Amino acid sequence: MTRSFLARNPSVLWFVLILSLFTLGVTLLSEAYGVALVSTSFVKTLGMTLCLCLVALAMDLIWGYAGILSLGHMAFFALGGYMIGMWLMYARTEDIVIAALANEPLPATAQEIRNGIAAQIFGVVGGSDLPAVWMFAHSLPIQLALVVLVPGVLALVFGWLAFRSRVTGVYLSILTQAMTLALALYLFQNDSGLRGNNGLSGLQNIPGLDAVGQDRLSVWFFWASALALGLGYVTLAWVVSGKFGSVIRAIRDDEARVRFLGYSVEGYKLFVFTLTAVIAAIAGALYYPQAGIINPAELAPIASIYLAVWVAIGGRGRLYGAVIGAAFVSLLSSWFTGGRAPQIDLGFYTINWVDWWLVLLGVAFVAVTLFAPKGIGGLFDLVQGLRRPDRKGAALGPDDSSLQEKEARE
Amino acid sequence: MSSLLEVSGVSVTFDGFRAINNLSFSIGPAELRAIIGPNGAGKTTFMDIVTGKTRPDTGRVLWGEKSISLLSLSEAQIARAGVGRKFQRPTVFEDQSVADNLMMALKAQRGPLSVLFWTPKPADHARVAALAAEVGLADALARKSGELSHGQKQWLEIGMLLAQEPQLLLVDEPAAGMTLAEREHTTRLLVDLAKTRAVVVVEHDMEFVRRLNCKVTVLHEGAVLAEGSLDHVTRNPQVIDVYLGRSER
Helix, strand or coil: CCCCHHHHHHHHHHHCCCCCCCCHHHHHHECCCCCCCCCHHHHHHHHHHHHHHHHHHHHHHHHHHHCCCCCHHHHHHHHHHHHHHHHHHHHHHHHHHHHHHCCCCCCCCHHHHHHHHHHHHHHCCCCCCCCCCCCCCCHHHHHHHHHHHHHHHHHHHHHHHEEEEEEEECHHHHHHHHHHHHHHHHHHHHCCCCHHHHHHEECCCCCCCCCCHHHHHHHHHHHHHHHEEEEHHHHHHHHHCCHHHHHHHHHHHCCCHHHHHCCCCHHHHHHHHHHHHHHHHHHHHHHHHHCCEHHHHCCCHHHHHHHHHHHHHHCCCCHHHHHHHHHHHHHHHHHHHCCCCCCHHHHHHHEEEHHHHHHHHHHHHHHCCCCCCCCCCCCHHHCCCCCCCCCCCCCCCCCCCCCCCCCHHC | CCCEEEEEEEEEEECCCEEEEEEEEECCCCEEEEECCCCCCCHHHHHHHHHHHCCEEEEEEEEECEEEEHHHHHHHHHHHEEEEEEECCCCCCCCCEHHHHHHCCCCCCCCCCHHHCCCCCHHHHHHHHHHHHHHHCCCHHHCCCCCCHHHHHHHHHHHHHHHHHCCCEEEEEECCCCCCHHHHHHHHHHHCCCCEEEEEEEECHHHHHHCCCCEEEEEEEEEEEEEEEEEHHHHHHHHHHHHHHCCCC
16 A cells, blocks of 8 residues: 555656656757757757646646636746746846946946836837836846746635635636736736836846857756756646545545535635646746747737647646647647648648648647547557446436446446 | 534525524434435435535524534534535545545545645554445455445445544435445444434435434424434324325325
């Protein structure tokens, strides 16, 4: 009974092994540290994909395990990106302003530098003052703390309000989507203090590391993303393997019954919601320095819906399923929408994948939901021969009130 | 004898329908009680009120030595206070193993953080094994509870209830769907349990109630119609009228 954590979760070892080999492989093929077979931009794409895998893990915990279909986790992801982006942009602009003012006859005062930074950053939206939300942008430690704190507190307050009123199911999904939309619309405004629809840019330039060069920086960020994904996987595997995992899966299946066992269902949901929001934010803080730019379109509701699609296609309720889904679909998506997929000439019509990819994804999503609810991850069950016995038959109980056997309905 | 649970003057109305009408009920700390009554008498609503699922319009529900009001507590808090409930339909977590189901029900801290860092000790495994043996599922510990038969699910749920170590057990039609041998086992178990805690059994089956050999409360139209031994209440003309005159079953 008391086997070790790794013995009970063989997927953890496999995952860490595959991730390490993948990281090593990419490093050896990179321009900076290897034979230059993989371009710097593709290393960035792979690093970003690892971040998407991390946020998909968070989505799997809250949706696949706890049964809460949140359509707001990409908002937390983007908020994490904004928080780190503020420091990146501020610190880089500060270097530029100081360099520009160095030619002046008098040394620049702190106020002059601050004004110069504000004018540089906010000139594009017609402002010249630094808004209050940039109060801590000069400090990397504070902004790093805010990466976790801002999405965490938002999730805590929003979740407390939503779960306390026992909003569940599709209504909760709508509520989280409304939160995401409201946040996106707010950030689109020029006077929101985060440069409106221009967003934050130039994030790929890390202040103080100008001499390093993007080829090496991209690999460093790739390593950081791989490390975060590995740690995230091990942590979440530990979270879901014990009694906590039992309780949240029980909440997914029958939350009223869990209440009568004495567990505070609302407390658990709030805990999971906040934890996954923080994980999403950390993933976002690693993603956007690789993407180089963030704007409010990144947290449009469609982004969170994509997230749900990745997890559904990969396989809900198993952590590696979420990772496979996110990696597979997002890489395939960039292949199709990048114009690299060959066009199909039907004679009367040419299928251009840039236009048709979304249709294909939609059809794939519907097909997976209908015919393979376990997603790609279900293939592992086939390999292991883990199929539930097919019992068929109707209700197995003696009266109408008894539950049907689950297998009988499948 | 001071009472463990005291319900007094409770009324509930659903859309104008009076499900519970000025109901009063009390039970001591180690007592077995059967509640009978025709369909719609308010038996399930009564359990809903005690477990916090339904809030009454008027009345008091007091619990334990300190006479805490259960009305201001949530379902989970009431369960933690020591009220366990078994539903008519067996509701177990079908996606999880029998051992996991029992482990989840085992009396322990219920907060998210303490559960997250909780690891089962050898004593916990032993307790789960003992409970499984008591309800005849010792060989099924590793099986998914969804694979169990209807009767086995009933037993698993009883096992989960025992694992919670409640002071008051509310049991809704425990014998439904059980074989004769299983019914006898259930009877013995309930009588045994009532030596150390309060047990309330809601039952339709008179034969089963007779076997329990305990005080009976008859509910009718949301109020107590009669109370006493089974022989006593079955001689009551009003009870005969309700049960036989309107030929409920």
